[in-house]
Amino acid sequence: MTDQNIAKKFGVTPDELYNLLQKKEPLLLFDLSSQDAYNEGHINGAVHAVCDARAKDTIxxxxxxxxxxxxxxxDGTISEETAKMMRSFGLDAHYLQGGMKNWNKDLVKGSPPTAITPDKLWKKMQDQNIFLLDVRDSDEFSDFNIPGSVNISLSDLFKFENISNIPRDKEIITICPHGNMAMVATFALARNGIKSHILEGGLAGWSQVLNTVKAAKNPTVIQVEKVGKGCLSHVIVSEDEAIVIDPLYPAEKYLEVARQEGARITKIIDTHQHADHVSAAQQLANLTGATMHESGLEIWNRSYDFLDDKQEITFGKSRLRVIHTPGHTPGSLSYVVDEKYVFTGDILFIESIGRPDLRDKAEEFAGQLYDSLHNKLLKLPSNMIVFPTHHGVSIKPVDEVFSTTIEKAKEHDILKLSKEEFVKQVVSVTIPRPMNYQKIIQINKGTIPLIQTDIPNLELGPNRCSITANR
Incomplete structure (x- = not known):
């Protein structure tokens, strides 16, 4: 039967499918059987697929x-119904008549293409022999992506000129939000003789990778970066005690850091109610028995050991001093440790300042932000090291550390404006808000419960906490 006749009919016979597979024309073969059945034996070139709402919406x-x-x-029953549905969306979908029970050709065993975990990919990022292929649409890619990745959308991946630009001498890793489109891309590449791997969990999984680096000593500061979002957290160790500021998920990472430093975590603190990521403070407190502190100037639906302006906390031989720095949120706090370091949360960044509009009081908060910066933070000693809670995508670490000084921070152009000009300019800035920010705020506030398996999807996307950076 000719290809034209196959296109007109709804089902294909095993012989017709076999002939199609021998050709090099674009073809996608989706196996809707169970994962176990697929692993036991499937048609060579078939991708295991799950027909659910997410697949319908995203793939x-x-x-x-x-x-x-x-x-x-x-047996062809589900595949026929699914093909009908796909054809209603304008796709050239067919089904194998009689299903696998009617297939009389060879089968291959084994699981789908191998996946690489986000942590393993992070370790490979300096490897020149990897090629990161992001198969999302260009507008999604431009919003946020893994540095160094190349964008060829799934729909464009079937074009010969794009396939020919993919290197054959590198390890290829396909990337999408959750892994579904990357799976399809991997099989599309395989049809052209190109072997590739899938980023396990996609960009949602990538958003959970934590990297640690020793940022300072006396007292020791360990910087913990959520590499997929540019979020920063810090562990300060003094003698055998450790305090954690703005902990990120997964919380178990901090137990590892404390063990490596020979310290026990005794205190956990957030700088403010975060809008771009879920705080791991409560989970870490549950794991360690440490005292959990929060700003007493924010509104919470839980009870904590609350902190107020000018309060002090001691740990080991060190002292932490609290400064109320509203502007990003009404209760934002900054922390000065041993008069050497200041942890500024989302008020002062390396390259910019925090945004005041996420609580819908931009003009009021912008004035507070100006006062916090000029009357408090910028009056600290010029050589004091600033550790913020985020960094922008364009910012590169110095000796692997993201930090600045009060002296360098004063060079920000926006900090040279009068208060009136500052408020006017800050309020006029319009950039998208963090994805899922309202739900994340409610979780961090304690208003709604956290389902930990939801965290990767909640945190997917750039942090967008600066008035200029779009991480």
Missing amino acids: MPKIPKNVKLVLVDD
């Missing part, structure tokens, strides 16, 4: 309408 719109799809399952 189907990306599949080119000029690419032939063939669906298979155990």
Whole structure:
């Protein structure tokens, strides 16, 4: 039967499918059987697929309408129904008549293409022999991406000129938000003789990678970076005690850091109610039995050991001094440790300042932000080291550490304006808000419960906590 006749009919016979597979024309073969059945034996070139709401919303719109799809399952029942649905969306979808029970050709065993974990990818990032292929649409890619990745959308991946630009001598890793489109891309590449791997969990998984670096000593400061979002957290160790500022998920990372430093975590503090990521403070307190402190100038639905302006905390031989620095949130606090370091939360960044609009009081908070910066933080000693809670995508670490000094921070152009000009300019800035920020605020506030498995999806995307940076 000719290709034209196959296109007109809804189902294909095993012989017709076999002939299609021998050709080099674009074809996607989706196996809707169970994972176990797929692993036991599947048609060579088939990708295991789950037909659910996410697949319908995220994968189907990306599949080119000029690419032939063939669906298979155990007996053809589910694949026929699914193919009908896909055809209603304009896709060239077909199904294997009689399903796998009717397939009389060879099968291959084994699981789908191998995946690389986000942590392993992070360790490989300096390797010149990897090629990161992001298959999202260009607008999604430009919003945020893994540095060094190349964007070829899934719909464009089937074009010969794009396939020919993919190197054959590098380890190729396909990337998408959750891994579904990357799986399809991997099989599309395989059809062209290109082997690749999938980023496990996609960009949502990437957003959970934590990297640690020793940032200072006497007392020791360990900087913990959530590399996929530019979020920063800090562990300060004095003698055998450690205090954690703005802990990130997964909380177990801080137990590892404390063990390496021979210290026990005794105090946990947030600088403010975060809007771009879920605070791990409560979880870390549960794991360690440490005292959990929060700003007494924010509104909470839980009870903590609250902190106020000018309060002091001691740990080991060190002293932490609290400064109330509203502007990003009404109760934002900054912490000065041993008059050497200041942890500024989302008030003062390396390259910019925090945004005042996430609580819908931009003008009021902008005035507070100006006062916090000029009347408090910028009056600290010029050589004091500033450790913020985020960094922008354009900022590169110095000796692997993200920090600045009060003296360098004073060079920000926006800090040279009068208060009136400052408020006017800050309020006029319009950038997208962090994804899921309202729900994240409510979780951190204690208003709604946290389901830990939801964290990667909640935190997917840039942090967007600066008035200029779009991490």
